Amino acid sequence: MSDTETAAQAREKSAFWDALRTSTQTVPGLVAWGAVTGMAMTQSGLSSWQALLMTFVVYAGSAQLAALPLIAAGAPVWMIFFTALMVNLRFVIFGAVIGPHFSHLPWFKRIWWGYFNADVVMAFFPQRFPENTPGKTVGKVGYFSGLAVPNWLGWQSGSVAGILLASQIPPGWGIGFAGTLALLAITVPLVVNRGALAGVLVAGATAVLAHHLPFRLGLLLAMVLGITAAMAVDRFGAGTSPRRTS
Amino acid sequence: MSTLDYLILIALLTAATVVTRSFFFLIGGASKMPIWLQHALRYAPATALAAILAPDLLLSGDTLAVPWTNPKLLAAIAAALFFLRTRHLLGTIVMGMFCFTLLRLLLAA
Numbered sequence: 132m133s134d135t136e137t138a139a140q141a142r143e144k145s146a147f148w149d150a151l152r153t154s155t156q157t158v159p160g161l162v163a164w165g166a167v168t169g170m171a172m173t174q175s176g177l178s179s180w181q182a183l184l185m186t187f188v189v190y191a192g193s194a195q196l197a198a199l200p201l202i203a204a205g206a207p208v209w210m211i212f213f214t215a216l217m218v219n220l221r222f223v224i225f226g227a228v229i230g231p232h233f234s235h236l237p238w239f240k241r242i243w244w245g246y247f248n249a250d251v252v253m254a255f256f257p258q259r260f261p262e263n264t265p266g267k268t269v270g271k272v273g274y275f276s277g278l279a280v281p282n283w284l285g286w287q288s289g290s291v292a293g294i295l296l297a298s299q300i301p302p303g304w305g306i307g308f309a310g311t312l313a314l315l316a317i318t319v320p321l322v323v324n325r326g327a328l329a330g331v332l333v334a335g336a337t338a339v340l341a342h343h344l345p346f347r348l349g350l351l352l353a354m355v356l357g358i359t360a361a362m363a364v365d366r367f368g369a370g371t372s373p374r375r376t377s
Numbered sequence: 378m379s380t381l382d383y384l385i386l387i388a389l390l391t392a393a394t395v396v397t398r399s400f401f402f403l404i405g406g407a408s409k410m411p412i413w414l415q416h417a418l419r420y421a422p423a424t425a426l427a428a429i430l431a432p433d434l435l436l437s438g439d440t441l442a443v444p445w446t447n448p449k450l451l452a453a454i455a456a457a458l459f460f461l462r463t464r465h466l467l468g469t470i471v472m473g474m475f476c477f478t479l480l481r482l483l484l485a486a
Contacts, residue, residue: 156466181383189390198390202378208386215393221425222397228418230405238403245399250429254422262415305477308449311433312456312473314426316466319457321423334424335431342432343439350428357424358417365416 143273150255150277157251160313161285162292167307168192169293170300175199179294186290190246190283193347194218217346221354225253231265232256233272244272247279249286254317325368330361448480 165186172182172195189195194215201211229248233241255278260271293300300306322328334357341349378386410418434450435441444450456473460466 159467159470184387185390188387189394191390191394194390194393198386202386205378208382208389211386212389212393215390216397219393219397222394223400224418224421224425226398226401226405227410227414228421230399230401230403231410232405233402234405241402241405242395242399245402246395248398248402250425254426257419257422262419305449305481306474308452308477309470309474311430311449312453312470313466314430315453315457315473316460316469318423318426318430319460320464321426327420327423330420330424331427334427335435338428338431339435339441342436349432350425353428353431354421354424357427358420361420361424362413362417 139269142270146270146273147277150259150274151281153255154251154278154281157313157317158281158285160310161251161282162289163306163308163313164192164310165286165289165291166293166296166300167289167310168195169290169295170297170302171196171199171293172290173294173297175203177202182294183291186287186294189215190249190286191215191219191222192286197347214346217348220348220351222248224354225250228262229253229256229275231262232260232268233275234265235268236272244275244279247275247283249279249282250314251282251317252278254321258320324365326361326365329364329368330357333357333360446484448477448484451480452477 169182169186172185173179177185177199185195197214197218198211201214225248226245229252230241230245233244236244252275256275259274260267318331322331334353337353337356338349341352343349344352430453434453435444435447437447442450452473455476456469459472460469463469
């Protein structure tokens with residue numbers, strides 16, 4: 132029994148290191164983003180301990196940024212909560228992609244790992260484990276944690292630095308752009324076929340046109356239209372799709 | 378905002394993270410997703426990332442930036458080409474930041 136246990140542990144461990152090698156390169160981008168978010172928190176009037184508490188437990192950059200002006204304006208707490216929920220809606224879709232892979236775990240572990248399913252984790256995990264593999268559980272927890280740990284550490288160390296050094300770094304430097312570049316490099320390999328290309332173009336255009344929608348709903352609309360475009364191209368586009376969908 | 382108010386707010390914001398991220402982790406195994414939905418979700422990562430990227434690269438404040446004087450867009454194009462050639466993520470970030478800073482200073486001058 133202990134033999135099989137150690138063998139299973141070794142497989143999770145090697146998956147963890149695999150994921151770590153893949154994802155550590157994104158850490159500078161995450162640090163830069165965390166730093167920008169940390170600076171924004173301090174500059175909008177939160178005290179250092181308030182900002183630190185927020186970054187360590189809320190762990191959702193876009194929702195934190197959306198909450199800041201509302202906190203500064205003294206908006207009611209329920210309204211800030213509702214705004215954060217809306218801004219986070221894309222995570223519901225991310226959960227639908229990744230969640231089924233962990234259905235073999237007890238409920239508290241599923242909630243635990245779900246909490247760490249941020250954008251970068253979401254981008255890498257399906258490349259290793261496509262949507263038709265939920266029954267196979269080997270290496271998934273290891274791989275997921277190998278993506279989640281550097282993501283969390285990079286983001287939090289950037290945030291802490293941003294909170295503590297807010298006054299030292301001129302905003303004109305635009306260090307947050309490093310985060311954008313990391314995302315760009317993650318996005319490029321995801322464009323695997325014409326469907327994905329159409330999806331990316333439609334999603335990008337929609338996000339630009341709908342950026343004024345409240346609660347960052349433009350992001351959600353962009354995903355829905357982009358996915359629809361990708362599926363339409365897969366179904367009707369020139370009939371060259373290698374995979375039949377029905 | 379009092380300390381208690383702030384703690385309540387942080388608890389609610391954390392709930393907003395957990396509820397949205399963990400929702401399908403919690404009920405994921407309960408029902409089998411139809412094939413078309415699995416197919417659709419395959420495109421969720423790419424479209425989400427594109428939707429985050431595009432406004433950041435193309436807009437300046439609330440309006441479209443002029444493409445050929447927009448340091449972010451130009452640096453991103455250079456970075457994307459660099460990544461396609463090298464497939465090196467960290468190098469792409471460094472190279473992109475270098476181009477961005479250079480363009481920002483040149484275009485401001």
